[in-house]
Amino acid sequence: MFQKKRIAILGLMLESNSFAPVTGKDDFLSRLYLAGIEFAEELRKDESKLPTEMRSFCATMDVSMEWEPVPILIGLVEAGGPIEHEFFLQTLADMKGRLEAAMPLDAVYICNHGAMITTENRDPDAEIFSMTRSVVGANIPIVATLDLHGNVSDQMVEAVNLIIAYQSNPHIDMVERGKEAAFAMVEILDGLRPVASIIRLPITPPTVTLLTEKGPYADLMNYSQSKKDAEIMNISVLGGFAYADTPKNGLAIIVTARSDRALAEATARDIADYAWREHKRYDPNLTSLEDAIAQAVHAGENPDALPVALADVADNPGGGANGNTTWILEALVKAGAKGAVLGIFNDAALAQEALHLGEGARFRAIFNRVEPDRFSRRFEADATVVKIRDGDCVGRRGFYANRRLNLGTTVLLDLGGVKVVVISIRTQCADPVFLEMMGIDIAKQRSVVVKSRGHFRAGFDEFFAFDQVIEVDAPGLSSPILSRFDFKFLPRPVFPVDRNVSWPRD
Template identity: 30%
Template sequence: MRIALGSIFQESNTFVPFRTGMQGFLDHYVLRGDALLTGFGAARVEIPGMLAVLRAAGATPLPLLAAYAGAGGPVERAVFEELLGDMLARLKAALPVDGVLLALHGAMALEDEEDPESEIIERVRALVPPGTPIGVSFDLHAHVTPRLLQPDVFVVGYRQYPHIDLYETGERTARLLLDTLAGRRRPVMALAKRPMIISPVNGRTADGPLAEVAAAARAMEDAGPVLHASLFPVQPWLDFEDLGFAALVCADGDRAAAEAAAERLAAMAWDRRERLLPDLIPVEEAIRIGLSEPGLTVVSDSGDAPSGGAGGDNVAVLRALIAAGADRAERLSYLTLVDPPAARAAAAAGPGATVLLSLGHHFSRNDGSPMMVSGRVQALTDGDYVMRDAGAEGTRAHMGLSAVIALGAIRIAIRSVPGLEWDTGIYRSVGLDPRDAALVFVKSPSHFRASYAPLAQRILVADTPGPTCTNMRKVPFRRVRRPVHPLDPI
């Protein structure tokens, strides 16, 4: 069997003032052709999971292109065309193929397109003969539309949030493709949606109200004929008309069963909509607790999460720490900040030097103003490390030139490139051990729990400002179809 593999992976946020260009992909990776077979190293993400299944079955993988840009503003159309054009050209050259596997996010947006993943699938389908199965893996926060339900296409979403099953999702997708080619399965899809926007803070699948819905999905898969039941609480920072919760079910030849299962899961989520509202506290209260209570307090700076498309450069937390006297405290406080010019200035001064820096809002200039700080350069690194915690374990992370600045008892881990703050490596790689601090801020709404929960005495989520604000009632939606929960009383 000859199976083509490709991936164009980015999560968009329509509330940020910047776009994602080619550099956004190059800052992470663009793997072309055979580089896709080895370029992931030991990373436990979707493409390696797919490859493992294909190799075990004796199938021939035909690598196309894998490009990843993390999260950010909508992707420039010209960049999308360049990447997709390359992938399609390689697919055309590889024909004939028996099947296609695509690892996509599901919440990418372009300057002129709200559903580019469906466009990718359509353009792939146009090159292969009708009847060629196409298996697609999606992030749990995908924005799923009816356009996705295309002939010969099935979709498998992550089961877990925090996202600790990326590799396993790749495996599940590849296995179903092989079963389809062997005639053992006949996947059919059904979609059900509800007008609700779920904050990622309380959208976890291992605990909380959504966990009950996830458990029902797993029970459906165990009972059959449901093959995969995927929940999509959606990336909430997309100002799209059709934004909302989706349940997408793949059944074995039984569309009515798929439709009934999708409707049941969507209804279960809807019934829990009030319980899904997040528990947030003011950042000032989080700081007070962290500095006064024993043990480590880990706090989500939820409004400025690069994993949701923010620039990671908002200084609201730093201002609050200084106002609270954290720089004069007896115990340490850690926070991160993305600021390429500040990292360069620290590097130019060198370790041990005292520097005056303008910090913050390098990317989000319309969302606040920088602040001047004087601190000591404590460490410098190239920003490269390997993720070790649950999630994208084994993935090589690239933060660009990075520096640690000490302001009394405050440690600011400054980096040049926005990226996931899922892993404790964002601190450990620059010489900061979270266990040495009283207070650690992480720019992540929920995924960080998988890494920090074993270390923390308590975990808090601060209601901080920014383009990933987790209080949905504060997000400035203009285009989303109303009424929608929790913006409206329904």
């Protein structure tokens, strides 16, 4: 009798900023941490919290073959500091136990980010990959998807049959990557045994240089994908995540062929040569705080001027920052900016105070009344509570499209010419719904500050063209100026932290 293919699905998605506060179990529980039956129930929801590529993988498998998903465990959280090591070990043990109980399996799909570290381990993604291989054995197919900000080790490549990374930044191609993973899984289940080659370059690209619309990474991505053919089944070029600060950091090229290892190696070297010729382009070009504020003030005073979006790239929760620095906010208020909105400011205590006072209340708003770190300075201003919501929403565009999210208690404060959306669960401002659900007509604003590095571009591009975006040089845990960080584990020298870098190394 014909039996369905039983495919386990699992993942633990965290992008770790080594300089940010530790990420613990409660952080995952506030976003997504499910196993077994609860995981299976979430798979069936139309508006799910699950990673988009995981849902796409499952939907594509549904129409590609007779299969049975075997949900193991999935965890997802906003980028943050290293995961607490004991919690990681507990999760790894839970994953292993559930995999062992689910045997025999025909395949495994792993949905990870790829840039996770723990408080004691610089490569926990490899631990998950290797544990999975140890349980299922050498002959069971394992396909993994990763964020293009993942830091990939040789151990990760060796433990699975195929790694597929995002190709779009902002990340809007997760559906496509999920489909690609599913189609590849079908081929591997039919007997294909792909071979991969990885080359890691001494480049740790600052986040703002990794856009795929234009710039050095866009050109590299286009060049690399032009090398795909009938034999080369996947080319993943991962810019990595410098703030993870690991020995495996460095722009990585993974070329996977269907059978020809020599071709995979030659193709990877060709792409690496191209990338190295362009490596000096990975220098960030930011706008000073003073110039950015001047442009926002100008837009507010001149109706004929184009509105501007100020990207607070150094305080991006999507890069592990707290989402609560006040440098730009304070400067806008002091400059008397008009028609300005800041989204979204992470301050649960301030949101709770506004909730208690109620809509229409006027009070002295204290941002960061307890300063959590050296970047999150205290700031006070007279404010009016305009609107209060529970923060439950569904993403409308770009990175968060069609994903159910919860920002916790959310309030809109009016500080005069500047309005601020304050949230209670740290999230980057990548979707216009975060402002729209608070009654803000974005098209009528003269300037919008987003605490996001780049994903907001795919959400807010209907309001701001590429050239209307100003990437502001302000302090923060996700500053693109990498020389400001005390790296301890990066493979040195590495560009642009170091200037005198050569490749290939002797």
